[in-house]
Amino acid sequence: MTTIQTKPLTPHFGVEVSGMALSDVSAGQNFAELRALFEEHSALLFRAQDISNAEHMALAQLFGPIEDRKADERKPGEKFEVPEVSNVQKDGSTSGEMDLHTLNLKSNFLWHSDSTFLPTPALTNILIGRVVTTEGGATELASTRAAWAAMPEALKAKIRGRGIWHRYSHSRRKISPELAELPMFNKWPDQHWNAVWPNPVNGREALYIASHAFKVDGYDETESQALLDELMAYCTQPEFTYSHQWAVGDVLIWDQRAVLHRGTPWPYEQPRTLSSICASVTQDDGIGSIRMPA
16 A cells, blocks of 8 residues: 655645545545645645546545536536636637636636635635646645734734625726626625634634635725735745646645635647636535624
């Protein structure tokens, strides 16, 4: 039996895991070890994994219910398909740089946590490299847990105990007003979450912000944006970040409660496809501790 080994991705968070085939992980085999690494290190990298879409889904379901943002759009009998982060169109061509589809991909270049705009946000994203580029196209992570632990008390005091409001169209409007008006970005009411999310397993706190955040309790919108920008800048300093250059078969799993992420540009004529499944938080993940009044 192969021994599971880890090595740090950064001094502050994240590990590369070897000796574990994610396609073989089940509730009774290695998931307890995987989940313990997830809680402790916030971000996990696995290389050279051979994992099908069905196995990808099975792995995500071990973390929690699979997030399905298109459930209301699916016709009767249509099955959930693994979402792809891709510039490849149905005819095999790549989308143009200013197409709305590409502009939506560019929205992912803003630091964010997935699904803070949903009534039930994401616990994790499991992202798999399927088609990769010769340059660019990295995925970068930032630990808001490590940043919060190091943050000066004067800055913490500005946000501690306050709620933050999140809206999907807010992040899209930063890229394109036309993009922000699309129905897919206006399905859900604004969400109100506590700014700090304590991990229920180890008690370690993380700042819970995203590019979707637009208003902080006790501040007007201009003051809110200035504070959110200041917090984001602090959390995404080099000492709190990791940049991953993809190879086919790489898998990144991270804790959305404690880690921001973003993509980086690549030559848009080159195809790039990552398969991405988010699992939603449950009561066991501490959602009750961050719910604020609507």
